[in-house]
Amino acid sequence: MDMPKYFVLNDGHKVPSVGLGTFQGDEGNSKVKEAVKLALKLGYRHIDGAAAYGNEGEIGQGIKESGIPREEIFVTSKLPQTAHAPASVQKALSQTLKDADLDYVPHAYKADEDLKTIRHASGNGKPAIDYDLSRNYALTWKAMEALVKTGRVRSIGLSNFNILKMKNLLSTAEIVPAVNQVELHPYLPQNELLEFSRRYGILLMAHQPLGGRPVGVVRAHSDIPRPIDDPILIATASRLDKSTAQTALSWAVQKGIPVVPKSVQEHHLRQNLQLFRLCDTDFRSIEDLLSRRGAVRFLDPSPHIGFNIFDEENDQPTADKAPWD
Template sequence: MTQSSIEKSPSTRGHRASPSSPKSSKRSDPRTSARHIKHTKNSSFRTTHYIFAFLILYMGLYLFSRNLLSRSPSITSLKNNVLSRLGLSKAMATVQSGPGQLPTHFTLRSGDKIPTIALGTWRAAPGEVKEATLAALKVGYRHIDGAESYGNEAEVGEAIKESGIARKDIWLTSKLWNNHHAPEDVEPAIDESLAKLGTDYLDLYMIHWPVAFGKDGKNDVALTENPYPTWKKLEEMVEKGKVRNLGVANFNIRRLEQLLSFPLKVKPTVIQYELSYWNPAPELVKWSKDNGIVLEAYSPLGSQGKVKETLEVPEVKAISEELGITPAQVVISWHVQRGTVALPKSIKAARVEENFKITALPQEAFERLERAATSHPPVKLLDPTPHWGVDFWDVNIKHIRKMTFDACLLWEILTLHCMSRDIWALQSSQIALTSSGKL
């Protein structure tokens, strides 16, 4: 039997209703009803499927945008090649201060041992730094972090001379300011710092910011995008014995990887970055360890009025009470336990001494504080991006902002509630570049 005969067969067709069956006249064709039911089911299924797909899409966008706010992407595909080619060690030895205590030094790739606690000298009025430095050296500090731009290196030099402590026992750091990145300006800048500090060498010299200023004070795009000429001149300073270690400050992972891609004779041994409870930068902490570079935390208690708020964090206060130490000691201990050098700044002798007395946190307390610090959107308080026109973040700002707003829009379409926390995070993290006219 052919297909056409099957379709024409009475047994397979709907029958006309008999006049004696009045109800049957209202019946529809069974095949039409079946198709209608099937179509309705399919439509319902597709509708449910689309809603579910939108939910999945939204969650993906939402989680992706949140992750980008706290993550700093690196060129992971090149990581192993870079490590192999540069011969970088993933582990760094430490000099322990005693059983169960935190290390007093980290060992750099160069073999030099850098003290894990330093006195920060940024933002101190004339006359204050000398007294703070003397107080620090008296209680045991052997690491002073300074910079040309701080304008107080002469006071630091006076304090070191008056302390009577041998120069070889003190770790001195200074930094190259933005207007001295031109190769011909590097050595004069170092010589000036050496003269003010009263020493003939620096233990560590760093590029202060990954931005170069030209003679007119504006951004020198060529040197900003290619720091290799500056670095080559710094390597000469190492060869001359004026500097023993080189480092960088405020470089994000992208710029760090760019620097490591050059044929360096002297590789950076230290990275200095704004690290605090508010901006823990776990990816940078991991990246520095993986690449054999010691990470330093400036403003470890928070900056620009955040210190008091840091010391009031519930987890910090709870651990402080459990261990019988101050909140500041909890946070500074946490930094060192993470493997970073802490650079707390204070001009008060009592506070200087307090910051120096750190202790190992119990593992449970350390992990609790680490979870708390990494559970909120990062808040980087020192960000000159709007003023200098250089992006110091590891992420595409416009992309993050668009992803976050797209996620909110989709959430609203689904009649759900869009949390405003992420919009707040964009603003408080100073990621949004609206003020610079870039968005």
């Protein structure tokens, strides 16, 4: 059986099973345009971006210079954390379209639950949080729904939402989120979140599908090797004559999860498209990495923002100020 080339969202639109992640973190955005052009030439049709990455201009240039018709490309953007106030949502989308020089609205526009800042506090390098808005993300979602109703966005979704926050959002939402993009890899398979999402027809999408390296201020467990460096995964990939990245990505897509690995190297870009179906034994061996290692979350903004967005017991933030205030 062939691997799926795309997944169908709950609104009927299709998202490719493998996309190009464009978050470059501490490395800068100098190679993003060429990476987008090359990826599209190689057959990628999903480009995953965000206003916060600071590279939507480069993404737009890469799309235009690729020569690939815009209607063939699934483009994702994310609402900036500084624009979650309802009055700012439409302005943020307009800015994204302007920066990317797109004459076609993004297919998917996501609200990110990392943090909601209003400015950067002076002196300590920590973000200043709008605590009321952080708790009232349903208001942001209402403004997102309005984008769909005006036709400016085809699909709307979430990023980094846990089960508790999704339950609360669904209690008032008119439009069920099409996707929720979360950290997901063999050390963090998010099985409970996956089961919950499927119950409501929400597609989980994996960022950091190889166990990535987030930007320094939100990076956790820097001393733990990534799952693609796991001896069991290495042995499995070697026996199959595949790379560890191909094997990990194939595992995710076989689970029904689209992935957006990032790369600027042609060799890796090609490999990441060449996925394959794992036999039951090899699939289970990767599934078992969780029990062998234990869950590892490489993205953890809590030391930076002062509260845990992944708390399943309390809808954070519960306080009205940061611990260091």
